[in-house]
Amino acid sequence: MDNFADNAAAYLQRYRHTDANRLACNLTAQIDAVDAGALELPVTINHAEPGNAWVCSPRSTYIDYAAEEARRLLPRPLGATVAGLCAQLARLADACALDRTVTLNNWCLSTNLYPALAAVDLDQALAQARRRWPGHALWWRSLNRQDNADWLQALQARGFALIASRQVWLYPDLEAAARRANMRADARLLQRRDLHWCDNHAISAADAPRIAELYGQLYLGKYSRWNPAYRPQMIADWQRDGLLRLEGWRDDHGRLQCITGMFGTEQVVSTPIVGYDTGAAQKLALYRTLTATSYRHARQSQRRLNLSAGAAGFKRLRGGVAAIEYSAVWAPPAARATRALLWTLSQLTRRVGEPLMRHYQL
Structure with missing residues (x-):
């Protein structure tokens, strides 16, 4: 299922008012929807609950996860400086209830995909959100100038103010990318014999615990505990509802060794579920095999590919x-402290964060 309105209807039928x-054991947020003309947009509502994964928490995104990334990816003195700044911002964030938020078009994925703006009554959606949650800030995540210039x-x-979040990697022309030497080498992995490809129809709910395990090894074990810890039941339900297309590779015993879960709209494919056995030998090239699998599906469906953040050198080659x-954010005029903090975050991320992300290819 790759139609935005159909995806939203299926998602809300299962999760509205829950x-x-x-979806994930480290998320706490009410799921609801706002009317946006011809379709509904899913939203999450937070009341400053602590410890949320970053997909529902501005604090986790811009402070906790940012501090981790700074220490891990930046040169040591610079990383320590950025992490120290994040620690100071944390106290302000808690005092201002930064996480008292309504996030619109939030699917609790690392990348929220957007419908065509012309299909949305934006003013109706915003008016409804402000009326129903008058004390909450409004957030939109996952906006970039290549795909969402009109939304921005x-x-x-x-x-709305813009707060820079991260650098992501887009593939607007997969036919041109396919001619690159690295891409051609990856494509040859699709013919491998030591592992056996299985498409969406050959993966069942019985595989969901293994898929969640492989995802967790990568995103929670290798990257950050602030990533969502998706439940096996969520993965099984999304596949059943047509929200996720799963493709994986099994060993001779039938055990999944790597998996990709693709979520799409009419124009774009993303890969919110990626996992592999991180203890396997590097020569098995499991990550390369998965990305080649995602490239192939995007090319066959003639859509652009959004591979989210991370592994910058790999994706650039x-x-x-x-x-x-970016996130686009707005706080009620009465919430002066929150508005001041959002302005500060906007200035810091756009004047300091963006140049660092570009320079270090984060």
Whole structure:
């Protein structure tokens, strides 16, 4: 299922008026929706609950996860300086209830994909959100200038500030990327004999615990505990509802060794679920095999590919185009401290964060 409106209907039928903890064990947020004309947009509502994964928490995104990334990826003195700044911002964030938020079009994924702006009554959606949650800040995540320039312009015109989040890697021309030497070498892995490809129909709910395990090894074990810890039931439900297309590779015993879960709209494919046995020998090239699998599906479906953040050098060598991803944020006029903190975050991330992300290819 790759139609935005159909995806939203399926998602809301399962999760509306429930808690995001059903999706991931480190999420606490109410799931609801706002009317946006011809379709509904899923939203998450937070009341400053502590410890949330970053997909529902501005604090985790811009302070906790940012501090981790600074220590891990930046040169040591610079990383320590950025982490120290994050520690100071944490106290302000808690005092200002930064996580008292409504995040619109939030699917609790690392990358929220967007419908065409022309299909959305943006003013109706915003008016409804402000009326229903008058004390909450409004957030939109996962916006970049290549795919969402019209959204960014429209939201800024309505008083939203932009906060830079991360650098993501886009593939607007997969046919050109396929001619690169690295991409051609990866494509040969799709013919491997030591592992056996299985498409979406050959993966069942019985595989969901293994998929969650492989995802967790990579995103929680290797990267950060602030990533969402998706539940096996969520993976099984999303596949059943047509929200996730799963493709993986099994060994001779039928055990999954790597997996990709793809989520798409009419124009774009993303890969919110990626996992592999991180203890396997590097020569098995499991990550390369997975990315080649995602490239193939995007090319066959004639859509652009958004491979999110991370592994910058790897993605750049395969034709990835870097794009800064933003959140667009607005706080009620009465919430003066929150508005001041959002302005500070906007200035810091755009004047300091963006140049660092571009320079160090984060």
